[in-house]
Amino acid sequence: MANDHIDLTVEPGEVHALLGENGAGKSTLMNQLYGLLQPDEGEVLVDGVARTFRSPRDAIAAGIGMVHQHFMLVPVFTVAENIALGAEKARAGFLDRRRARREVLEVSERYGLPVDPDALVENLPVGAQQRVEIVKALTRDVDLLILDEPTAVLTPQETGELLAVMRSLAAGGKSIVFITHKLKEVKEIADRITVIRRGRTVGTASPETPEDELAALMVGRAVNLEVTKAPAEPGREVLKITGLIVDDDRGVRAVDGVDLVVRAGEVLGIAGVQGNGQTELVEAVMGLREPRAGTIQVDNEDLTGMTTKQILRSGVGYVPEDRSLDGVVKEFTVAENLVLDQYDRAPYGNAFRLNPAAVATAARERVEQFDIRTSSPDSAVSTLSGGNQQKVVVARELSRPLRLFVASQPTRGVDVGSIEFIHGRIVHERDVGTAVLVISSELDEVAALADRIAVMYRGRILAIVSPDTPREEIGLLMAGITDPSAAAPAEPVTGEAADGDGAAEKGTK
Amino acid sequence: MTPVSTATVDDLTQTAAPARFWDRQRRLGVGVVVIGLIATAVFGPLAPSQTARFTLSEDAEGAALSINGQLGTILFGLVAVVAGAVLLAGLARRFQTSVLSLGILGFVLSFLCWQVAGKFLPLVDTASGTLELAVPLVLGALAGVLGERSGVVNVAIEGQFLMGAFGAALVGTMATSVWAGLLSAAVGGLLIAALLAVLAIRYLVDQVVVGIVLNLLALGMTGFLYERLMQTDAPSYNQPPRMPEWRIPGLADIPVVGPVLFDTNLLVWLALILVFAIHFGLTRTRWGLRTRAVGEHPTAADTVGIRVRGLRYLNVLLGGLIAGAGGAYFTLVATGSFNKNMTAGAGFIALAALIFGRWTPFGALGAALFFGFAQKLATYLSVAGSSVPSQFLNMLPYLATIIAVAGLVGRVRAPAADGQPYIKS
Numbered sequence: 050m051a052n053d054h055i056d057l058t059v060e061p062g063e064v065h066a067l068l069g070e071n072g073a074g075k076s077t078l079m080n081q082l083y084g085l086l087q088p089d090e091g092e093v094l095v096d097g098v099a100r101t102f103r104s105p106r107d108a109i110a111a112g113i114g115m116v117h118q119h120f121m122l123v124p125v126f127t128v129a130e131n132i133a134l135g136a137e138k139a140r141a142g143f144l145d146r147r148r149a150r151r152e153v154l155e156v157s158e159r160y161g162l163p164v165d166p167d168a169l170v171e172n173l174p175v176g177a178q179q180r181v182e183i184v185k186a187l188t189r190d191v192d193l194l195i196l197d198e199p200t201a202v203l204t205p206q207e208t209g210e211l212l213a214v215m216r217s218l219a220a221g222g223k224s225i226v227f228i229t230h231k232l233k234e235v236k237e238i239a240d241r242i243t244v245i246r247r248g249r250t251v252g253t254a255s256p257e258t259p260e261d262e263l264a265a266l267m268v269g270r271a272v273n274l275e276v277t278k279a280p281a282e283p284g285r286e287v288l289k290i291t292g293l294i295v296d297d298d299r300g301v302r303a304v305d306g307v308d309l310v311v312r313a314g315e316v317l318g319i320a321g322v323q324g325n326g327q328t329e330l331v332e333a334v335m336g337l338r339e340p341r342a343g344t345i346q347v348d349n350e351d352l353t354g355m356t357t358k359q360i361l362r363s364g365v366g367y368v369p370e371d372r373s374l375d376g377v378v379k380e381f382t383v384a385e386n387l388v389l390d391q392y393d394r395a396p397y398g399n400a401f402r403l404n405p406a407a408v409a410t411a412a413r414e415r416v417e418q419f420d421i422r423t424s425s426p427d428s429a430v431s432t433l434s435g436g437n438q439q440k441v442v443v444a445r446e447l448s449r450p451l452r453l454f455v456a457s458q459p460t461r462g463v464d465v466g467s468i469e470f471i472h473g474r475i476v477h478e479r480d481v482g483t484a485v486l487v488i489s490s491e492l493d494e495v496a497a498l499a500d501r502i503a504v505m506y507r508g509r510i511l512a513i514v515s516p517d518t519p520r521e522e523i524g525l526l527m528a529g530i531t532d533p534s535a536a537a538p539a540e541p542v543t544g545e546a547a548d549g550d551g552a553a554e555k556g557t558k
Numbered sequence: 559m560t561p562v563s564t565a566t567v568d569d570l571t572q573t574a575a576p577a578r579f580w581d582r583q584r585r586l587g588v589g590v591v592v593i594g595l596i597a598t599a600v601f602g603p604l605a606p607s608q609t610a611r612f613t614l615s616e617d618a619e620g621a622a623l624s625i626n627g628q629l630g631t632i633l634f635g636l637v638a639v640v641a642g643a644v645l646l647a648g649l650a651r652r653f654q655t656s657v658l659s660l661g662i663l664g665f666v667l668s669f670l671c672w673q674v675a676g677k678f679l680p681l682v683d684t685a686s687g688t689l690e691l692a693v694p695l696v697l698g699a700l701a702g703v704l705g706e707r708s709g710v711v712n713v714a715i716e717g718q719f720l721m722g723a724f725g726a727a728l729v730g731t732m733a734t735s736v737w738a739g740l741l742s743a744a745v746g747g748l749l750i751a752a753l754l755a756v757l758a759i760r761y762l763v764d765q766v767v768v769g770i771v772l773n774l775l776a777l778g779m780t781g782f783l784y785e786r787l788m789q790t791d792a793p794s795y796n797q798p799p800r801m802p803e804w805r806i807p808g809l810a811d812i813p814v815v816g817p818v819l820f821d822t823n824l825l826v827w828l829a830l831i832l833v834f835a836i837h838f839g840l841t842r843t844r845w846g847l848r849t850r851a852v853g854e855h856p857t858a859a860d861t862v863g864i865r866v867r868g869l870r871y872l873n874v875l876l877g878g879l880i881a882g883a884g885g886a887y888f889t890l891v892a893t894g895s896f897n898k899n900m901t902a903g904a905g906f907i908a909l910a911a912l913i914f915g916r917w918t919p920f921g922a923l924g925a926a927l928f929f930g931f932a933q934k935l936a937t938y939l940s941v942a943g944s945s946v947p948s949q950f951l952n953m954l955p956y957l958a959t960i961i962a963v964a965g966l967v968g969r970v971r972a973p974a975a976d977g978q979p980y981i982k983s
Contacts, residue, residue: 085861085982106863121858123851124974134851135862137844144842185862 051077053248054091059193064215064225066239068232068267070464071435074248075228076118079195083115084108095193109135114186115195118228120178122185124171128164129153132185156188162214175322176207183214194218195226200234204322205492205524212238230267231493232260268465278476281500284313285348287484288334288453293343295329303329305508307343311453316475316485318499318516322527323490326508328370331457331488335367336360347453361390366446370457370488372435376442379431383423384412386430387445411448419444420470436467443471447478454478457488472498492523583654587645590661594638597668602632608676614814615682627675634671637664673944684934686818689826690891692923692930694719694901696829697884698908699915699922700836701747701877705754706917707840708873709853711977713769714754715881716905717776721746722885724780727788727896730798730889739798740824740886747882748875750776755874759867762979773905781898788896801825801890825887830923832880837919849873853973856980866980884908910959917972929955 051074059065069075080086082093084102092099095111102108108115122131133149153166162180170178179199186194196215200208215225215238229235235242235256242254244266252266264272288311295304303326311317319327332338334345336357345352352360361367369375377386388397388408396407412426421440423433430438439460446454456475460468475498479485489495495502496516503513504526511526605628613622641661649657670679698715705712725746730739750772758765788796801823809820819826840846848869851859856866888904889896907929914928915921936951 083861104863104865105861109863115861117861121855121861123855123858125854126847126851130847131858134847134859135864137847139844142843142845144844144847 051248052081052088055245055248055250057243057250059224059226060241061192061224062219062222063240064219064227064238066235066242067226067228067245068230068235068242068263069245070230070267071462073245073267075245076197077248078245079115079197079226079228082108083113083195109189109191112190112192113195114189114191114193116179116182116186116197116199118197118199118201120175120182122170122178122181124169126170127166128168128170128173128181129166131170131181132166132188136189152188153184156184160184160187160214160218162187175202175324176204179203179211187218191223193224193226195228197228198230199227200229200231202323202490204527205520206528208234232263235263236260264465270466272465273469276472276476276497279480281315281479283315283500284482286310287313287348288486289344289346289349290334291344291346293330293333293345294341295326295333295338296341297329302341303508304333304340307505307508307510309503309510311484311486313452313484314479314482315500316479316487316498318495318502319486319488319505320492320495320502320523320527321490321505325505327457327488327490327505329508330505331370331455331486334360334455334486335365364450364452366449366451366454366483368439368442368446368456368459370461372439372442372462377430377438380429382427383416383421383430383433383441384408384426386441387412387415387426387448390445391449415444415448419474434464436463439463439471440467443474447474451478451483454483454485455488456485458490459487460489460491460494492520492527496520496523583645583648586658587642587647590642590645590658590665591639592642593665594635594640594642594661597635597638597665598632599635601668601672602628602635605631605672606675610671610674610676611678612670612674613678613680615680622678623681625671627671630671631668631675634664634668638662638668673939673942673946677942679938682814682817684931684938685814686822687934687937688927688931689818689822690930691933692926693825693829693891694884694887694904695908695911695926695929696833696923697825697887698881698905699911699926700829700832700919701751701881701884702909702912703836703840703917703919703922704849704873704877704880706912706976707853707973708849708870709856709973709975709978709980710755710758710870710874711765711769712751712754712874712877712881713766713909714750714772714776714905715908716901716903717769717773718747718750718878718881719885719888719901719905719908720773720776720780720899721750722882723888723900724783724885724896725882726886727796727798727889728783731793731795734799736799736801736890739890740801740883743886743890744879744882747880747885748878751874751878751881754878755871758979759870759874762981765977765979777899780896784896784898792895796895798889798894800894801886823891825883825891828883833919833923840919850973852980853975856975856978860980860982870980881905881908907955910955913972914955914959925958928958 055074055078057067057078067075067078077086081088082102084105084107087103093102094100095113100107100111102111123134126134129146129149132153133144138145138148138152150166153164157164162184164177164180164184170181173181179202183194199211203211212234215227219225227235227239239256242256242258242263243250244252244254244263246267246269251269254263254266261271288309290307290309293304293307294302297303305326307330309317319330321327329338333340334352336352336355336359340353347363347365350363355363373379378389385408388411391397392403393400396404397411398404409426415421416423416426419440421433421444422437430441433441443459454475459471459475463471475485475487487495487498499516501513502516502518502523503510504523505511506527506529511529511531514523514526607626607628609624610627610630611622611624615621638661641657641664644657645654645661698719701715701718702712722743726739726743729742730736733739754768754772757763757768803821803823806820810816812820840850848859848864852864852866852869860866885901888900893900908926911922911925911929914925915923932951932954936948939946939951940948
């Protein structure tokens with residue numbers, strides 16, 4: 050059960066934050082409100098009238114709009130086509146394109162959301178795509194706008210702009226439901242906060258509530274938001290990347306001349322908005338993608354040309370960014386997943402057979418060591434929560450002696466309790482002298498873990514800064530602006546236009 | 559934003575994606591140079607130094623374009639080489655397609671000069687034959703366009719052809735009406751389409767597997783009924799009237815074009831009209847925009863209130879009607895009676911035309927004409943007793959499709975949700 054007797058009231062002109070951990074049931078709740086899912090019980094009242102939404106069509110008719118976490122835009126359509134879709138202005142079935150364009154420009158101007166109606170959506174950066182989504186909802190004359198984790202893909206500056214837009218929409222009388230798990234944003238924008246935990250409403254709060262109190266409400270116990278760690282004691286250079294160039298699947302340059310050094314006993318964090326080459330960089334290090342040029346050395350041994358298995362065996366641990374795709378085999382048991390990388394080595398087995406007893410013993414140990422909540426080591430991994438699945442991955446990778454530990458998005462889709470635990474293990478690994486490379490699109494995470502932060506933008510490392518650097522400065526770097534003094538009064542329109550052009554150029558290659 | 563920071567962004571943009579030397583244009587250039595060289599250096603010496611006559615009238619006499627076979631072979635081969643070299647040297651994007659077409663045309667003409675040397679090729683007959691052979695391919699490919707642009711893969715075109723051909727023969731004979739035959743052909747295609755739609759859209763069965771099974775079903779069923787019913791009493795069940803040729807006075811008297819386009823049967827016009835109608839529909843109408851949305855990103859379409867499955871049903875069923883009508887070509891136009899497995903893989907060539915034509919109506923028309931020409935030429939070669947086995951030309955559609963799918967001819971991109979069932983989460 051994803052939602053268990055939830056009550057929620059949203060007033061006109063209010064920004065109502067729906068706060069909860071990943072998997073708490075926020076999106077499920079909103080998908081019911083938007084007609085994508087049908088509730089088993091309970092009712093929805095709009096302006097005091099009970100309504101049933103069998104499909105999004107009904108919800109739209111009732112004045113409800115939604116910006117989904119994964120954008121609902123057709124990549125090969127233009128902005129105007131995407132916005133018109135489903136509510137096309139037509140004369141006798143023929144599209145009235147001029148009117149569609151005009152309407153887009155009108156709404157875009159009225160709400161201060163610059164979008165180019167003729168641009169292809171696939172060529173737009175995510176920030177612009179999100180504006181298209183919002184304009185799409187607004188052209189449908191909504192009274193209630195649901196934003197599902199809208200800031201997950203934005204730079205801190207873009208987030209700021211979005212919050213301002215939300216504020217002005219609310220001032221114009223629209224109601225906004227803001228779904229998030231980020232406490233800072235909630236406190237900044239919300240008029241009221243409803244906290245959801247495991248499918249139940251556990252309380253409402255005002256934005257004045259302190260962060261740790263909100264976090265406790267969200268998780269169900271007191272949590273430590275800070276990562277406590279001693280100052281790093283960097284040793285020898287372990288990972289040394291020089292002049293690395295990597296192309297993505299489409300043959301577009303994704304990593305464009307990266308030089309990096311990670312020392313033993315330090316955490317190097319890579320910050321950056323998703324899609325700036327982090328994925329390709331990590332894949333190149335792990336031998337999953339062939340670089341076009343450059344060298345990757347671990348303790349002066351060149352990794353390029355080695356297979357992934359050889360790289361893992363040489364003492365590199367790897368937490369992949371997409372757990373369900375690359376991290377675990379969901380149908381396999383916890384025990385099997387824990388030895389995925391060592392099934393053919395003593396004591397777990399050899400080239401011909403497995404040693405089930407050794408696998409089982411090891412599994413029992415790891416489950417306890419890493420606090421993996423499972424009914425049994427023989428349960429399929431798919432029965433575990435996201436956080437516990439991630440702990441399986443982390444446990445597997447950290448249970449052999451490492452020289453380098455690469456963790457990509459180590460806590461994506463993981464509950465707060467598990468985040469604390471995984472962060473602790475990462476710091477512990479650093480303290481025993483392993484070189485650690487952490488890649489995360491959550492700036493908070495990078496800032497909390499890293500001893501040095503490398504900011505990646507369009508395939509390059511723009512700067513390496515200390516974690517004490519003000520967030521605004523790192524945010525600007527994430528947007529590709531290297532001179533903070535010049536960009537202080539950032540003008541969103543020009544900045545985004547330049548961004549859009551850049552992406553368009555990339556897209557046509 | 560100040561100039562300083564803008565410059566930073568621009569700098570990074572320009573260096574982010576450097577052009578690669580072996581881009582599509584250069585790869586194509588190499589290919590065209592190679593076929594040009596083959597034409598010049600292999601076909602040329604083989605071609606007899608006799609006159610090749612391309613006649614404008616039906617017989618060997620009368621007006622004709624004539625050229626020395628060997629000279630023509632070498633000359634047109636060189637045209638292809640030059641076109642390829644131009645591509646290789648690099649030129650503006652907007653000229654690429656024309657130069658590429660020129661290169662391929664040079665190769666084809668070189669081949670023709672070689673084959674026709676000492677003989678004659680009636681142009682009008684070749685053109686109208688090409689068009690007629692292309693008709694079922696166009697209709698089949700259009701059925702595919704409708705289905706696949708909305709996200710349902712249709713590999714059952716062959717089965718729809720067979721059912722259409724069978725229905726046309728049976729009902730056409732029993733009602734002694736060519737129109738009743740055409741109508742039941744469409745219904746035959748619709749039946750297969752309905753099965754495909756229900757199994758693929760409602761029961762989420764793998765669409766390619768369903769398609770193959772439906773082809774086998776159509777083959778088995780029509781084969782059985784042919785043996786048990788039609789063969790026992792052909793005059794009552796398997797002698798449909800032939801589709802009449804309509805001659806439009808005036809227009810039909812235009813040289814070459816007239817007899818090809820305006821002295822022909824209804825199916826040819828139907829196919830051409832449908833190409834325009836579907837192209838226009840897909841790009842300019844509400845139905846088209848929604849169809850494409852459903853084929854590219856069904857969840858997005860659903861969230862703006864479009865009935866994804868309903869639209870897919872509609873398109874697959876419309877496609878069934880069109881492919882079924884295409885099947886009528888085999889019995890009402892080509893042969894005049896049904897025969898077991900008479901479509902002999904034409905449905906798969908239509909599928910090839912769909913892919914080669916990049917899922918667009920006009921692309922499908924172009925591909926179908928190209929394939930139709932290859933078939934017509936194959937017939938000509940075997941009649942003329944050429945040294946080139948006609949099987950080579952029959953292979954062409956598949957070869958061309960493999961090249962297209964391998965990405966040598968532009969980016970072939972299927973609709974993003976093609977073949978994926980839509981399941982509400």
